[in-house]
Amino acid sequence: MGALTGLKILDFSTLLPGPYATLMLGDLGADIIKISAPDKKDIVADYPPYIDGCDITANQAWLGRNKKNLFLNLKTEKAKEIIYKLIKEYDIVIEQFRPGVMDRLGFGYEDLKKVNPKIIYCSLTGYGQTGPLKNNAGHDINYLARSGNMNYSGKENIGPVLTNMQIADIGVGSLHSIIGILSAVYFREKTGKGQYIDISMFDGLIPFHAMEGASFLVNGIEPQREKTRLNGGSAYDFYETKDNRYLSVGSLEPKFWENFCNCIELPELIKETVMPENVKEMKEKIRKRLLEKTLKEWLDIFEGKDVCVEPVLNMREALLEDEHIKDRKLVVDVKVANSQEKIVKQMGTPLKLSECPIEYKESGYPLGYHTKEILEKLGYSEEDIKNLTETGVTSLYEK
Structure with missing residues (x-):
C-alpha cells in the first residue's frame, strides 16, 4: 500500500x-x-x-x-x-x-x-x-x-x-x-x-530571490552579477583543476573557510574571510593554487576535512558510479x-x-x-x- x-x-x-x-x-x-x-x-x-x-x-x-x-x-x-x-x-x-x-x-x-x-x-x-x-x-x-x-x-x-x-x-x-x-x-x-x-x-520563481529579494524589498539596492555571496562575489564558486575538471567550493562558514584555506596551503586568506573587499584578487590566488593539482589529488587532500568542497561530476559519474547516489x-x-x-x-x-x-x-x-x-x-x-x-x-x- x-x-x-x-x-x-x-x-x-x-x-x-x-x-x-x-x-x-x-x-x-x-x-x-x-x-x-x-x-x-x-x-x-x-x-x-x-x-x-x-x-x-x-x-x-x-x-x-x-x-x-x-x-x-x-x-x-x-x-x-x-x-x-x-x-x-x-x-x-x-x-x-x-x-x-x-x-x-x-x-x-x-x-x-x-x-x-x-x-x-x-x-x-x-x-x-x-x-x-x-x-x-x-x-x-x-x-x-x-x-x-x-x-x-x-x-x-x-x-x-x-x-x-x-x-x-x-x-x-x-x-x-x-x-x-x-x-x-x-x-x-x-x-x-x-x-x-x-x-x-512564474509565480513560484519569485521566492527564488530568497535573501537577495528580502533585502532589496527593504533597502532598494539591486543585486549585481558576481557581487553577492552566492553569485560569484565571494569565494563560493567553481574552480578549475590541473586536469580540466572542476571543484565546487562552498566554504562559507568560518570553520569551513579556515579548513579550506589550510588544505590549499593559503592560511593567510583565513583572516580575509570568504568575502573580502579584494575578492577578485583572493579568488585569483585560489584559482592558481587549485590549477596546480588534478581533481583526484585535491579530493584526496579534502577527504574528511569538513570543507564543503565537492567535485563537478559528469553524468556517468553521478548517475552510474557515485556511491552515495547508489x-x-x-x-x-x-x-x-x-x-x-x-x-x-x-x-x-x-x-x-x-x-x-x-x-x-x-x-x-x-x-x-x-x-x-x-x-x-x-x-x-x-x-x-x-x-x-x-x-x-x-x-x-x-x-
Missing part, C-alpha cells in the same frame, strides 16, 4: 511539469490515467532515444512510470461523455493548457464540478489564470528571465548563463502542483469540499512495460517513507496503450470502441 493509494487522478498535462508531478504521485501509490491527443506529438514523451527492442522512448518510460494512458480527441462530444464518466471516480484533475482552453472544451472546473462536486482541479500554467501575461506562451528560460532571477545570475562579462536544468518546470511547476493537490486532498478530508488550484511556474537509491532498475524480462535504469523519486516505501512497478507504456482497457471498464462494448475509433474520438494503440 502506497502513501497515496486510493487517490485517483486524471492527467491532461504534456511536456515535463505536469507529467513529472503525476510521476511522483503515481510512485507514491496514486492511480493515474494520462489523457493524450491521438493526433498530436508530445516533444518530451517522444524525445529520443528509444529503448532498444521497444517501441517506447526513455523519457516516456520514465515519465509514464506507474501510469495508464488513454487516447482521446477532447474536441468531440463522445470524449466529453467518457471524461464525465471517469470524473465520477477519478476526482482529481491536473491540466496544463492555457487559461480558458479546458472551459471551451467543456472540461473546466465548473463543468466537472457539476458532475462531481468534490473534484480537486489543478491548473498548471506559465503565468497563472489571471494578470496581463496569463495567455502568453513561455518556457523555463522565459520565466527565469521575467522573474528577475537571471538579471544577477551568470558572469559580469557574458551575462546570464543557461543551466540545462528545468528550474521553473520541475522546481516550481511539478512540486507546487503536488503541494497544492495534497493540500486540497487534506482539506477535502476535513470538510468534504473540493476546490480549484491555480499554479503558475546508497540513496536515486537511480533504480525498473521493469520495462509490456516486455518479459527487460529492465531499464531510471531516476527514482527522492522521497524516503519508512512505512510505505516507493514502489516502482513498471515503466511507462507507449501513449494510448490502455485506451481499450479503460473504455471497456467504463462499459463500452467492442462495437462501441470500434465506432469511437472510426469517428476519430479515440485511437487504439498498435505496435
